[in-house]
Amino acid sequence: MTAQQAMTGQEARVRADDRGHVFHSWSAQATIDPLPVEGGAGSEFWDYEGNRYLDFSSQLVNLNLGHQHPDLVAAIERQARRLATVQPSFANDVRGELARRIVEVAGEPFEKVFFTNGGADANENAVRMARLSTGRRKVLAMYRSYHGNTSTAIALTGDPRRWPNEPADPGIVHFFGPYLYRSAWGATTPEEEAERALAHLEQVIMLEGASTIAAIVLETIVGTNGVLVPPPGYLQGVRALCDRHGIVLIADEVMVGFGRVGEWFAFQAHGVVPDLITFAKGVNSGYVPLGGVVISGDIARAFDQRAFPGGLTYSGHPLACAAGVATFEVFARDGILERVRDLGTRVVEPTVTRWLETHPSVGDVRGAGLFWAVELVRDRETREPLVPFNASGADAAPMAAFASACKKAGVWPFLHFNRTHLAPPLVITEDELRRGLDVIDAALEVTDGLALGSQ
Numbered sequence: 001m002t003a004q005q006a007m008t009g010q011e012a013r014v015r016a017d018d019r020g021h022v023f024h025s026w027s028a029q030a031t032i033d034p035l036p037v038e039g040g041a042g043s044e045f046w047d048y049e050g051n052r053y054l055d056f057s058s059q060l061v062n063l064n065l066g067h068q069h070p071d072l073v074a075a076i077e078r079q080a081r082r083l084a085t086v087q088p089s090f091a092n093d094v095r096g097e098l099a100r101r102i103v104e105v106a107g108e109p110f111e112k113v114f115f116t117n118g119g120a121d122a123n124e125n126a127v128r129m130a131r132l133s134t135g136r137r138k139v140l141a142m143y144r145s146y147h148g149n150t151s152t153a154i155a156l157t158g159d160p161r162r163w164p165n166e167p168a169d170p171g172i173v174h175f176f177g178p179y180l181y182r183s184a185w186g187a188t189t190p191e192e193e194a195e196r197a198l199a200h201l202e203q204v205i206m207l208e209g210a211s212t213i214a215a216i217v218l219e220t221i222v223g224t225n226g227v228l229v230p231p232p233g234y235l236q237g238v239r240a241l242c243d244r245h246g247i248v249l250i251a252d253e254v255m256v257g258f259g260r261v262g263e264w265f266a267f268q269a270h271g272v273v274p275d276l277i278t279f280a281k282g283v284n285s286g287y288v289p290l291g292g293v294v295i296s297g298d299i300a301r302a303f304d305q306r307a308f309p310g311g312l313t314y315s316g317h318p319l320a321c322a323a324g325v326a327t328f329e330v331f332a333r334d335g336i337l338e339r340v341r342d343l344g345t346r347v348v349e350p351t352v353t354r355w356l357e358t359h360p361s362v363g364d365v366r367g368a369g370l371f372w373a374v375e376l377v378r379d380r381e382t383r384e385p386l387v388p389f390n391a392s393g394a395d396a397a398p399m400a401a402f403a404s405a406c407k408k409a410g411v412w413p414f415l416h417f418n419r420t421h422l423a424p425p426l427v428i429t430e431d432e433l434r435r436g437l438d439v440i441d442a443a444l445e446v447t448d449g450l451a452l453g454s455q
């Protein structure tokens, strides 16, 4: 019997409808074969053939509370029965409660939340607020960053996803952020990297003209582009530059906010406070689309007497906000932040650190909480990446072989260029986490076979 004949009727229909009519993001349509997913629960999802996968990607680092969390599903159901939707210009109980709870965990000086449908439009609107409140136009953003795929958000983005969309927003200038493993300045310690990255940024500000710059936008921890945790002192230095020049600091917390690294917001572990925070994903694990901008009192007040020119029909959608309020309840009841910190330091960090010794293809590991990157190289001495920057097709074959080994053993990995990222749901059990790490450990033998073994 061929694989096609073995398919259930339902699976065949899902595949046919998808390939016939769904136009997929970021893909050449004829080259893809998306997995038909039948269901999920907790940290696992499964296909129609009964294959189960531990979700080490959390569906684009989104599903912090896992698949089908009963509290989130119940909250959405209750809300749908009561009031499924109401336009943004009315006051609504769950919308107001969620805004208050977000402001409470963000702390001083935050006062208000502007809700959006996701992360990209949160960044669009944060930039708009910065531009209008300062009267300046330019925005600085990092190379090696992702901020979303709408016009200003993709212009802010510092990775190749920006290229086909250019020119987008002419006011945006990119700079290098810290990345010690591939330091742009030959730094060898975190302190040196922070110092040199700050000196570079200071020069960019000087040459662009401080008085023309409305905002600096950065991912507090760079996500898709490598889980780059800033070295100590870097974010404080950026904050000081912003203060000196009247520049608004926007922290994009879309991927790392809401517990991914064991804090409500990642900046809270770095002793700095931005002026605007953008969020999405983990706020309600993406059960219903939701994002937003948390606004400091000063910036909010700039719009007390003049209208903010932005709004979206689904802004602060009650179903999404009900799932957000339930998220806060689950975090408090189940000690999610504490368990993320515990699993990160007690289980993930020692395991991946060991891989540096045991796997010749592992060049670097870095991360925090339940968010880690394992960077794969061909040669540990030269740090030549296992696949070239922006590799696709045959060039990316070693990473595809690694992914296939993970999937065969029941783990769905998250890959980007020459890295695998570890981003399981925050509700993953310790047993599941250890099982997933064992699978990845074994799959790394595939990439070891392609490395020089120069340890």
Ligand code: PLP
Pocket (backbone or CB within 6 Å): 060, 117, 118, 119, 120, 121, 123, 146, 147, 148, 149, 219, 223, 224, 252, 253, 254, 255, 280, 281, 291
């Ligand atoms: N910002 C960051 C840091 C992200 O990781 C993403 C998406 O992955 C976005 C913004 C865009 O969010 P969305 O896809 O919800 O528009």
